[in-house]
Amino acid sequence: MIVRWWITALQLTELFVSSLVHLVYGFYIFSTAVAGDLSQALSDCFYKNNVEVSLKSEDSKENLTSTKDLPPIVLVHGIFGFGKGRLGGLSYFAGAEKKDDRVLVPDLGSLTSVYDRARELFYYLKGGQVDYGEEHSKACGHSQFGRIYEQGHYPEWDEDHPIHFVGHSAGAQVVRVLQQMLADKAFKGYENTCENWVLSVTALSGAFNGTTRTYFDGMNPEDGKSLRPVSLLQLCRIGVIIYDWFDIPWLKNYYNFGFDHFNTSWRKIGIWGLIDCLLGNAGPFASGDWILPDLTLQGSIKLNSHLHTFPNTYYFSYATKRTSKVMGITVPSGILGIHPLLFIRILQMSLWRHPPDVPPPYKGYRDEDWWDNDGALNTISMTHPRFPVEHPSQLVVKDSDCQPFLPGIW
Known part of the structure; x- marks a missing residue:
């Protein structure tokens, strides 16, 4: 009994510390964005140099001219990510979009499902009102139509004008789902789509096969859909529901979780609607139409079961890890160079054990295959789609090993 109390106390302590760290980090990012915007506004107001602006404009035009015939590169962010225009002047991709006019960084729902984000990505590029599909929308309890893009960011996109996609973390799966939708001609009014609209897919620590991190943070390994009653993700769920319910315009302009199509604002559902969402009877967390179920091993297998690797597309993936083997045991690769809190997350994932009373997620499953990780994703998940097929x-260890590039292979 005493041992059980100690374990419970340690788990609650870990939850408190983890929640506090995530909250403080979130406020740090937000305050940094606000401070950056204020600083930029003051700089523009008092120290603006017309000559520099003119030169910058000329450089931009020259850059645009030199790259106008090249396919654009679309960078797709991962979970809790954001696109250009959110969080002030901060950049999810370290300012890549500022270096070239052909680099596009769409702002997709940071917590919305892979399916919803793929639909949003299509209309971001082609233009028009986001259509999530009638059947899907009814099943998940949200509006069929979402944000309107008056002008697409690459309206000429087609088989003759394909695009390079780069996806980070969950963003890699978003691109794969989008390509499958193009192949399936899943966009109403666009019957000419095909998989060849995608020239290449590059994954940076791509979440192809899910991550055991989801279970540590609160997803139930029994089904990969429900949340444990006391967990980090449960606190996240409550915070997101309240954030969207208050629906403060200037705040959501800075950061948006992407659930506007669920219509959970206080203006539309009132106080009783909020209670309904908090009790788990309505909203994205009730229907399961959000990103975390897609990142469990079960959810990823379900997604992968109908996704293909196409013969004319070039696929690249970059896998990361912060673990190493010491006497046959997987441990964090070192304390130096790793943030202490990230060290703990890496250690947790390197000790992962699938519950013995729960059926394994796939045939041939072994815990040790999932021990190498970078603190967020398991390395086995990043290389290429593996499960169920x-x-x-x-x-590839050296670039010379994959010359020439071959399509249809990761």
């Missing part, structure tokens, strides 16, 4: 792949 392994896709063609080639491990």
